[in-house]
Amino acid sequence: MDRVFVVGVGMTKIGRFYEKHAKELFAEALWKAIDDAGGVKPQAIVVGNMTSSVLMQQDSLGALVADYAGFRGVPAFKVEAACGSGGVALYTGFALVKSGVADVVAVGGVEKLTEANTETVTRALAQAADADYEVFYGVTFTGLNAMISRLYMNTFNYTDEDLSLWPLKMHEYGSYNPYAQLPRKTTLEEILNSPLIADPIRLFHAAPIGDGAAVVLLVRGEEKAREVGKITGRDTLVELSTVSVATDSVDMSTRRDLLTMESTVLASRSALAKAGLTIKDIDYVELHDAFHITAYASLEDLGFAPKGMAVKLFKEGKFQKGDKPEVNFSGGLKARGHPVGATGVYQAAEAVMQLRGDFPGFKASSPETALIHNIGGVSTIAAVAVFKRVK
């Protein structure tokens, strides 16, 4: 079976773009990716998006963005898996290319959140939770994560200060990332004094609300990838080895263990096995840190830390510059930002650039393998992809 390669990436800066429609953000990212790939154009477009139906009253988003970007006619559609939509778009695009259904596929994600007021966007994001068994009773998405945070802190004896080290570091990384929504450093004091959203989660423990779009261009076969490399002058190829997706319940009340994201465990194991790697082989990671707790739980459930140990290890300097793996040098969802349906595609673009060595922010130590982890809900769905540098 032919292998799949990423030949181009494109991102918009994440921010508040009142003046831009989602289709404009998407077109910007798509054409950046096409330019990055020396002009290779997509034969199909997969769009990860969560909220267009509710916040823009717009379905048919795939066709809309394709037409606006100049690709009327091309197969184009939306995939939705809440905040994991981008990762699932990558899974879909990987299959389209690998199967030969299309030779070149643009996998994109786009989200436009900032035009809605806080209540509206909070309700829209809560649709990742169970409408009947959770949201109906008034819980927000931050509320669900707050309960898990408290349980984690109580179970493993961590303090607010301990958990706050993650966002502190993310803001440092993000300060180097020209695409980041919050490209500035912060302090532990600022984090701990920021407003409580849902105890114990404070404003600076959570990803911001932002608009943005990202695209990666996939092609089938090493020959085609080398051909593109000749045009772009890149010797280094990046292979998308595999994408695995797994699910869990939507409502958390029926889970076996609130402190284990089983879909993340499943997707990580599956992706590593299909890529012929073990967790120790991974050099670089972009993981889904929508809240501080999500970062630590992800490190544990992906297999990088024993349960309950991620905070301690991070405090000791693990997962940082020079370690294996290095994690979230983009600034993560916390500082790079989290335009929900686009986040998984941002992660893919960042992983590819770190492998190529041309990420314009905080640079990884010449990684050869990278893993990305994107979830929807409290890991109701998890997508894990593995990338390899190929000389």
Next chain:
Amino acid sequence: MDRVFVVGVGMTKIGRFYEKHAKELFAEALWKAIDDAGGVKPQAIVVGNMTSSVLMQQDSLGALVADYAGFRGVPAFKVEAACGSGGVALYTGFALVKSGVADVVAVGGVEKLTEANTETVTRALAQAADADYEVFYGVTFTGLNAMISRLYMNTFNYTDEDLSLWPLKMHEYGSYNPYAQLPRKTTLEEILNSPLIADPIRLFHAAPIGDGAAVVLLVRGEEKAREVGKITGRDTLVELSTVSVATDSVDMSTRRDLLTMESTVLASRSALAKAGLTIKDIDYVELHDAFHITAYASLEDLGFAPKGMAVKLFKEGKFQKGDKPEVNFSGGLKARGHPVGATGVYQAAEAVMQLRGDFPGFKASSPETALIHNIGGVSTIAAVAVFKRVK
């Protein structure tokens, strides 16, 4: 590259199911498909759905239905392309199986429309049109189709009576279909006296609002399909030869010709070419007749009738029992019903049963090839799939 076969199909009756959640409808269709396939279980689930975000305030629909049906853990996600969501789910599932990403994939569609009042559901369905350039100005989805109907009638000199022959015939076919929402015959008089929705479209010219779910189970390779055949006792295999998708603009004002659905033309040509067939080779068709005009335009744009001739040919008895192709013996969207995101999967299930010879309604004349045609918006997106009977 391995071929893709359909080894099981399942459908719910279409109707008003106030007492059932979408996940219950989906699980019913999925388990019928599993039973039909002798117990083969999916390794991935693709869900075509349009309105869950707006009418159910529920995202993460893929994981929700998978978990409820007993498949927690399995990759499961939603694809959205308005009323063409089911066809696009089939496209996605086809790629997942063909690529080897999953060996057995359940492609399903589900829609729950009847709990909302008329205004709410009309607004939800209008999201298939352009929010900024069409819906903002007050047009409904029926309104857009009414304008095309009028243009078609004026251009080709047809009357209300002429166009009403389609729904008349569909109700006759539908009266034999146990899954149909409106399994009863009608009369030309009843059609022409039914209330005007948007001149010239009357109630009986349009598909009803309904709830329903359908699933088809895809497997990779003839060997696996034969294996299932041994269990189910079926000698006849049904191959899903190909699925093609194409797009057009969302807003109709920028189209070259309002009477040509270019995405349907593109998808039909592509699907036939990939299947190694011409339009003359197709024995059986299920096409997307959301309104009377849509049926005739589809016959023309798929390639079965010259432009402007479909009504005349249908009046002369073409596309009916004993002709080639035979069309919409399910009763079509008009009488079988149109649970929007599920419609494309109903069509697939019906085509498969007609090829196997076990469709429980109005039977085709032993077809060997079948084509289905599912669109979103006014063919903003079109999915065309070709199935073959394999001895």
